[in-house]
Amino acid sequence: MGEPMEMNDLLALAEKAREEIDVPWDDVRQARVHRRALEAFREEEAAGDTELVREDEPEVPEEVVPTVPLRGWPRWIWAAAAAMLLVGFGWASFRASRSAPAVASIVGFSDGSRSMLYGEAEVQVLKDENATVRVRQHQGRVRYEIEPRPSRTFSVLVQGVKVTVLGTVFDVYVHDGRVEVKVTRGRVRVERGEQVVILTAGDRVEMAAGIEGEEPAAEADVPPTPVASASTPPPRAPALPAVEAPKAPEQGAGGGAPDAATLLARADAARASGSLDEAARLLRRLVATHPRDPRVTLALFSLGRVERRRGHHQAAAQAFEQCGAGLRGDAMAEAAASWIAAGQPSKARAAAQRYVTTYPEGVHAAQMRALADGN
C-alpha cells in the first residue's frame, strides 16, 4: 500500500460526495412510500399502542442550539454586562462548565445582538460601539445572533480568521487547531489572509486556524450597506470558492484598492478580449471585496456567463443562484439551465421551482414550469 491520501484530498472528496450524489427520490417514489407510511400509521393508530418510547427517538430535536429567551436571563449575566460597560469593554472572558455542550452563558451587546457560549467557549469583547462591535473568540463553540443594523459592523476575530457579519445567525467553533463557521441565517464574510469567502444560510466552512492576533485588519474594507431583511432572505446557495490572492497589486484610480466599478470594467474588458480566467478572477474579487455593493448581483450574473463559457457549469449555476431573485428572475432561469448542463437535474428542478414561485407570469415561466414538473 502506498502513502496515505492527503487529508485535504479526503476533505475534497467528501465535498464532492456532498455536491454530486444525486438522491434517487422522485415523485413516484415519494408517493409510493407515502402510501405505505400512511397505511402503517393508520394501522398502528388503530392498534392503539401510541406513545411508545423508542430508543431512536431523540431527546431533543436536531436544532442543537436551543433558543434562549431574553427574559429570564440569570441576574449575574446582566451584572456581567453592566460591569463590561463600566470598564469600557476591556477584557472580560466567560467560561462555562466542561460538561455537556449546552448554553453555559450569554453575552449581550448594546445593539441587542447576543452570543451564546457553549461548553468551554471563551470570548473577549474588544469593542462595543454604535458603529463597530468586535469580539475575539479564543476557544470553543459560540452562536452569534446578530441584530440587522446597516450602520454597524460586527466582526469576530478567531485565531487568524476574521468573520464579518452581514446580518445573520451563525456558529463559530474552534477545535483541534481548526476554525469552523456555519451559517444558519443570513450571510457572513470569512477571511483568512487574503482568502475571502461569503457564506450564506446552510453553508459551512472549516479551515486550519492561523495565529491569534493576526486576523485580517480593518472594517474599512467592508463598507456598511443594507442587509437582507426578514421578508427577503438571501438565497440559499453554495459559497463561491475562496478568492485567490492577486498576483500583483491592483489599484484603483486613486491609487488604493480598486472599487467595484473599476473591477467590473476590467472584468468586462477581459471578457471581451477572451481572457475568461482573468474575467472570472476579477468578478470573484469584486464579490468578495465589495459584498454589499449594488453591482454585486450584476457581477455574479456576469460570472455565471463567464463560467459557462469556460465549461464550468456547476460554478456557473452557483454564481447564478447567488443572484437570488434579482434581474427579474433571469438569473434563476440561467441557474436552472446550468444545473441541467452540470448533470444535476434535482438542483435544476429546484431552481425552476423557485422561478415559478417567484415569477409565475415571468417570460421564462412556461419553460421553468415544464422543467419543475420534470418534463
Next chain:
Amino acid sequence: MTAALRALPRPDEPDDATLVAAVRAGDDAAFSALYRRHARAVAGRVYRLLGHDAALDDIVQETFVHGLRSLARLEEPAALRGWLLTIAVRRTHRHLAKCYRSRELSDALRDVQPRVGDARARDEVHALYEALAKLPPKLRVPWVLHRIEGQTLPEVAEVCEVSLTSVKRFIKQADERLRRIHG
C-alpha cells in the same frame, strides 16, 4: 402539480407546529402534509449515509410512522424536521450495524453504488463509499454526518448519543482509515 412542487412550503400552508397538533388529533391529511414537506430531506440524509437505496424506502417509512406517532415527546413542534432527521440517522445506524455484523453490506455494494450526477466524479465517489463500507458504523455515521452532511461536531455528538470527545476520536479514526484505504 407534482409532489415536488407541493413539497415547497407556501405562504398559505399551515406551519409545522399547526400540522403537528393536527396529527396529534388524528388528522391523516396533516400527516400527509408533513410527509410531503420533509420526506425529501429525510431521504437525502438516509441515502448519503447508506450509499445505496436498497433500504431507503423502508427507513423513510419507519421514520415518519414512528416519528409522527411519538410526537408527544417532541417538546418544540417547530423543530420537527430535526426530530425526524435524528430518528432517520439512528435507524440508518442500526441498519448499517446489522449489515456490517452479517457482512451483507459489502456484498450489496458490489453491485449498488450511490448515484452521482457528474460522470467525472463518479469513480471517486464510488471508491469513497466502498471505503466507507469497510468502516464500522460507529465510525462511518459520524464521519458522513460531519464530512459530507456538514453537521457540526456537537450536532453529530447529539445525534449519535456520544460525547463530543468520542465523536472527535471516531472521526479522526475514520479519517485515518479512509486515507490509508485510498493511499
